[in-house]
Amino acid sequence: MLEAEIRSHKTGQVYAEGSTPLFVEDQNLLPPDGLEASVWDAAIPILSFVIVATAGFWYNGYEPGMSIRDAFGNADASVALTWAAFLSSIVALSIGLTKKRFSLDEGVKAWVDGLRSMIIAVIILALAFALKSVISEMQLAEWLVAITEGSLSSAVLPTLTFVIAFATGTSWGTNSIVMPIVVPIAASISGATDAVTPLMVTTIGAVLTGAVLGDHCSPISDTTILSSMASGSDHIDHVNTQLPYVLIAGTLAIVFGFIPAGLGISPWISLFAGLIVITLLVRFAGKRIDDNGNVIS
Template structure:
């Protein structure tokens, strides 16, 4: 899923010896650090209220290890361990008691929390639903209807773009389905594999990150809600806060717009233009072997009806809205949704969507009960490692809360820290972390527990009494989400980047080389016209409009036609 290299990455050419060394060192090195730290642990004995620099060790260690070893799970675990060590006194014996508390206190309590359990259940259920509608041919039916329209090179790229937008509920399913389906179509019209990989990669995570109901929602709402609850601030539901961040998700929104320019315009620049012209004269360009072991194939010999995917997704959306109303109170729509229990609503909606997918599949005799169960497990299994990262991120957030990390950072920055820089600073930091780790979900898990309380404190210091209602807060939270997607797009070790190369049959280095200029362009435009103006209070719609105009101007005057006919 979003944060995994999974088995699809195995087909990428990687030095196995180096990979093995990283895996071993990624476990041993954190332990060595933990053994050495007690030599400098005098500060920890003064008590948690004066823990000072000790309080920033857990997140710093997690970030450092994630950047160094490209492994998010050992990094998060090490951060929790060192946090538990500091809380237990910071001495040599505390290494052992801290290790025990890592499991029996922080991880177990994170799992036992009812809201956390609801998020995990929702994510697994939606993953299972995706598995069922893939197996019953519903998703393939949508693909078949769109592909029929692709009778030219321009229509083929537009169809690829439309498919990427249509399969919005899961970036992994999006990548595998669109990449595998459109590969033969784009080859027929001499469209480069690099162009196909770019469109697939750049519509997968961005649309899944900002759509109102996707496999990303559980994690995003979980991160936001957990961080806010630990800050002790009264606020509306985490889902409503997430909805407020969508207009400020400048990079995902502008990326989807720019991919539209590319799909409709048949113009390119930089390495992509070279790849397209080469494909026009010769073939699709540098290719790779195609191997998608995690792709759930439709049942052979069964009808592939789009309605079999559309109905469960509609049930998911309608049930979510109904759940928000059922659990909310108040006289106005804003009050009802704002006071709703988004965790219950998400859980109910995902359960009903799975039931709908199962019932329509069995009623048409496309799948048996055994097929439904097997398909559900195939889809849910893809979410497993993502849920492990989510669980560890919650546990790390609890340790930083106990150590007062956010309070220390605020005291370190001082009262004069300018609040206007927050969205941009967070966006760039998130992008850098995601680029180095290759994990957007891991990045969100590491940064969100720090960014939320830090934002509250800085905004309050600067005279904003209700930070959670501030557009600046929404822009800062969106900076974590958008920056994670940007870094993920630019990173050669990102799971979605690798999967896009695999699903489209594009050489991985060629994909990274051709996508990077486009991703950097949109990222810098998102900063210049999005996060920076948002820090000064410019309305989001002005930022998006000005950013869109800038991208349109760059595309018009820098990009060149692929062929004279275009």
């Protein structure tokens, strides 16, 4: 990240040599000079998207006797969001035609150009979902837990759980797969299957934090792909610039969090020690640059 920041300051080049941004601003999508627009031209389509998506979640997931909460949980998000995206684009087109911002041909062309700009991101997302399905069918998380279950102790369970959750590279999928496996193991090791123990809480935290950490830096994660797309950066460049921060945070979480927790050390001691190390790390390892791209010593 430091190299990229220095390059952008010194050369004005925001992309690395040979990179392929997932999204590049198309001049054809920009409004013509002199066009007077209103904030409501954008606010109304966005509001319609939110309303249609909310109603779509309920309609798609509702079954007789269901509460609103259960209906939302049962909905297929991709279907509801597709409805919302299509209808809100129709609203935006209608506003432009009504206010004579553009002709029908210009509006349809802009809509098609917008779709075209998303093709690369959509292809990467489709391939990522396919790869995730393959990994899920391989049952990697279940296998890792199964081969280590007999030799686990309270000292290593939180750390091992964190590593497994991180390695899967997804969040919700990891939570649904790993949580039902490791929580009973933690309860069994604690010797209290009918009570919540510190080891159980730590293990649950290891699943949640490891899953989010892996999801943040995995190149096949939908959130990572969408971040690259939204920022207009090369996808692999984005992943590579995030990895140092992610791995440092994960290492500190293991050393000052999960290992001490597994050994029964007070979490307040771990939090205080981790805070000191992070502060020192940022102070002495972090770099600042001036407006000309030179590192400030």
